[in-house]
Amino acid sequence: MNAPLVGIMTSKKNEYSLAGNLNLFISIQKELLLRGARSFVFSFEDVKDDARILGYIFSVDKQEWHRKMMPLPDIVYNRIPFRHSEQTTQFQKCVQVFKDHHIPMFNPGFIDKYDLFLLLSSSKKLKKYLPETILIDSVDTLEKFYLDHNDIYIKPRMLSKGKNIYRLNRDLILELHNQKITFSNFNDFWSEFGEMFCGGFIAQPTIQPTIVEGNRFDFRILSHWSEVEKNYKVTGIGIRATNEFNLTTHLINGGFIMPYEKIQEPKHDRFISALVKEVGRILSKQLGFWGEFSIDAGVDTEGNYVIYEVNSKPMSFDEEEIERKRIIYLCDLFFQLTGWED
Template identity: 30%
Template structure:
């Protein structure tokens, strides 16, 4: 480790080590006889210090972060510093042609200060909405980073239909995919129910079980629609037409899955790019209440220790599934450094991909989150062309 300093009045980064100057992101740490008050211990390797990691967040999240109301994000940032890196947080508008303007976390002060830094070695995208990712400031920032060869982890949210199309391109993944397609009319629903009798309806851009329904045919015209918090009987599927026309919905066939103590469960698999492929970082398990539509804890699901079902899981097959899925996602969406997958387990140990998420939520299991921080810092180091 060596120590570098930051001068807020000039925006200059300096170092008094005789081995300098050192490469720092897209810029340099200048030599100085005396370090300023703000100093940071950093790793040095082959004439480079850091890595310098940009954390890209929504402009509306900045005030909450500065007020200490983004604890998970602050934990990630602290871990970057602990690993010998430096993190600068900004909204998309803060990314310029050669520098980034935002906020620097100072571990010795336990707070953020306004700061400027060279363009980072890598940027971790935690913008919270699709709408903001589609905005002009974000698109301009992403283009700016791309032009300078700065990796962006991850470029965008996924839509369920796009994920399905990406995975469908690989025949090896077909046994793990449930029939899935967009639905736009009541006629579409009738056709699905005639073939499968019970299906899930999901918003193409939904998350955490929001916009999720289970539809079960009672007759050619009648159906039960179950959703988190209740159910409703429809005498005609035409009554659902306004719902599926209100947004982009997909239908997905129901899988016959394994149960634990009479309850359905599925796996929440966290994965990261590591040494040239996607590997499993952690496995969580979520169990549904007897009558529940979803296993999401947000809608009444229960956290189940992985050890309870571990013997039912073909872990080697799961590792292969994650590696293959990550490769196909990368082909479709560009570099994917991190994702989570909701995986169903069949009665004969079959593995079914329900959906894949580009920006995993915080896992309730502390051991998974600890491993996640470790893997993220390994990823940032790898992308910055350093040995983790």
């Protein structure tokens, strides 16, 4: 077959099935078949010592998965959904196999939120958009930060999608989505939550977001590398909005979709275009090739842009047009990075 074989790497859900975004995997397989190529999904645990892989191929005709022993792919797309999986010796051994056979792989892995802050802070272009961030390592560190800002967010270093995000406001009320706990003093708060937060969480000052029609909003920006342009480009921009009092704009936490056109301005376009180029440059320079990523960003009440998060393994976008472009650009990359003609 005069086309690349794409390996989509994930983890095992259990002994008999794989985890991950199966709809994404199927969409990639369908698009590749239209181009005369094919893909298979595999767990890093199933890469054999003889460089064969026990993988799964999706049959579009039968609408079912078939298990089959496969050769090494021409390119690997890392979609492992669990951070702990990438910390195993077996994962590192699998990555080494691909390196030994000169097989390109993207993306390298998950990004720790505090490491990301340090990384992006090294860029003069990005530093001004980053909220002050500390690693919670002691009661003194967090108490000083809280007294300096009076209103802070506490976020896990290693989770995404708005999970386990807390807000400690000026009245010492700790908020977690629909739950609120009031404390009489900081020591009482630390006695109950300090052990959980210490080491695995970061703190940032609460950003007062700009409000549109009674709602706050965030940019959800999807970007892909263009081998033709030799730069990162904007694939799509989604807007997630929510009541101004909600902790996050994530859909699973009560957020909703707003068309980008509703708030679009030339300055937003310029900011987003420059942002994806610089974030992509920093990531790939420091961590390895990044074929795609997404950015959560926003605007505060004074009109300043803020970077909230960079996602190394973007979830599917609910906007069909953006998700369709994503599949096309991914498959373009699979061909371009392996040197095959599409």
